[in-house]
Amino acid sequence: MSEAEIEGLITDKSFHRYTTKCHDVENIYLTEEDITKLYAIDFNDEAIKAQIDPRGNIESTRDLFVVACWTGLRFGDRKDLSEANINDDTMVVHTHKTNTTVVIHSSLSTNKAFGR
Numbered sequence: 001m002s003e004a005e006i007e008g009l010i011t012d013k014s015f016h017r018y019t020t021k022c023h024d025v026e027n028i029y030l031t032e033e034d035i036t037k038l039y040a041i042d043f044n045d046e047a048i049k050a051q052i053d054p055r056g057n058i059e060s061t062r063d064l065f066v067v068a069c070w071t072g073l074r075f076g077d078r079k080d081l082s083e084a085n086i087n088d089d090t091m092v093v094h095t096h097k098t099n100t101t102v103v104i105h106s107s108l109s110t111n112k113a114f115g116r
Contacts (some may be wrong), residue, residue, distance in 0.1 A: 038062065043059050064078060071106070072095060072104075073102055076096050077093050080094075090103050090106060091106050
């Protein structure tokens with residue numbers, strides 16, 4: 001709006017009297033420790049096995065979720081990754097939303113999650 005005013009595109013300045021409505025929010029997020037704990041879950045443990053559907057692919061789902069946490073990739077971009085996009089220390093991803101190619105430096109943990 002400010003730039004439009006400067007360029008003379010806006011002549012009615014009555015919007016200046018409006019105030020924005022802001023609310024304090026509590027940000028909820030996973031810590032690095034939380035992500036590491038999630039990644040370390042042993043799905044072969046009998047107590048855990050009894051709680052999950054044996055036909056499901058919970059390990060690969062967990063691994064993809066952890067990779068998303070570590071890289072910040074959107075689901076649509078993550079699902080298109082292939083071995084060709086990943087090498088020892090980087091991942092090259094063409095993002096759909098922004099239509100750009102990005103290079104993400106991957107950690108050893110990220111590479112392990114893809115290797116499972």
